[in-house]
Amino acid sequence: MHHTATLAGVNLSDSWTPGQQPIERRSAAEGVFHALRLAIEAREIAIGAKLGSEAALAADYGVSRSVIREALRSCAALGLTRTETGRGTFVVSHRPTRELKLGSFSSDDLHEARPHIEIPAASFAAARRTAEDLERISGLIEAMEQEDDPAAWVELDAAFHAAIAQASGNSVFTKVVADIREAMARQSETVNLVAGRRTPSNAEHQEIYQAIAAQDPEAATDAMAKHLNAVQHAVSTIVRSKK
Numbered sequence: 001m002h003h004t005a006t007l008a009g010v011n012l013s014d015s016w017t018p019g020q021q022p023i024e025r026r027s028a029a030e031g032v033f034h035a036l037r038l039a040i041e042a043r044e045i046a047i048g049a050k051l052g053s054e055a056a057l058a059a060d061y062g063v064s065r066s067v068i069r070e071a072l073r074s075c076a077a078l079g080l081t082r083t084e085t086g087r088g089t090f091v092v093s094h095r096p097t098r099e100l101k102l103g104s105f106s107s108d109d110l111h112e113a114r115p116h117i118e119i120p121a122a123s124f125a126a127a128r129r130t131a132e133d134l135e136r137i138s139g140l141i142e143a144m145e146q147e148d149d150p151a152a153w154v155e156l157d158a159a160f161h162a163a164i165a166q167a168s169g170n171s172v173f174t175k176v177v178a179d180i181r182e183a184m185a186r187q188s189e190t191v192n193l194v195a196g197r198r199t200p201s202n203a204e205h206q207e208i209y210q211a212i213a214a215q216d217p218e219a220a221t222d223a224m225a226k227h228l229n230a231v232q233h234a235v236s237t238i239v240r241s242k243k
Contacts, residue, residue, distance in 0.1 A: 028063045029150055030193045032071035035061070040080050043094055051081070051089045070151050074190040077101055078238070098239055100190055102183040107235045110180065110187060114228055117176050118161060122208060122224035123217040125167035133167035137209050145202055150192055158185040160205055164224075167212065187235065195234040204230060 039045055051057065054065045054072075061068070072089055075081040079097030083089040100107035125133065140160045147153045158181045165177035177184075191197045204227040211219035 027150070028061075028067040029070040029074075032057075032061050032063060032067060033074050033193045036071060036075055037078070037080065040075070040091055041094055045091050047091055047094065049091050050087075051091070053088065066151065070189065071193070073186060074193050077186060077190045096239055100187055100235060100239065102186045105180060105183040107187055107239070110183060111232050111235070113180070115225065117173055118164065118228065119221055119224045121165045121168040121170065121173040121177070122212065122220040123168075124170055124173075125164050126212045126215055126217040126220035128169040129167045129212050129215070133163070134209075134213055137163050137167065137212065141202070141205055141209055144205065150198070151189070153198060154185045154188040154192065157188045157201065157205075158182070164208065164212070187231075190238070191231065191234045194238045197231070197234050200230060201227070 036051075045051070051072075052060065054068045057068045058065045072081065072083065075089075076083060077100045079093050079101055080091065080095075081089050082092045102110070129137075137160065140156055140163055144153055144156045144160065147156060161184060162174075162177050162181055165173040168174070188197070188201075204223065207223040208220060208227060211217075211223045
């Protein structure tokens, strides 16, 4: 029997869990995310309803708890759910918001700010990079191309952008990118689950690296701008017409 929980003064179902077969491992987090999103958008789960625990969802879908956490982070980024410490995860909307919610920042915040930070950082990196900078950046690219775990890949992605800022030799760029690093990782995670951006991103990262290695600031500027535009296009695709 389902227990009840109170959210905003309303008694709600406390233990919604999926009545379906386990998700295949082909892309576990992607599969769980899409299944949860479909159920929420189809109004199979009421506003305010509490999802099952990470352990319960992991058992129902036949995946690890880390996969469930990854999928739930993307549901939260789309504004579909909210996780309350010590209480659980609740459905708060049947439709995605107009922008991704990424902790202290939004996808709109990143879109407006990143070009003014990361494009000049890439240009300066091309002019100032050291052999150690190149080794660090190329190592991250190699690790991303070989990484099978999507959650680990997004952390490497954020580290790549941080390494570009560090190679710029400008401590302000380095600090700002460090401050938004977690938000960039969460955006990358959602974009990868929804829009399949991982492979294109690897190619774009390679272009940025090659420009920096060639000490070509103009090419580095163009490559970083191309990458950020592609990321924003993917974000726009996710949230477009979802009001």
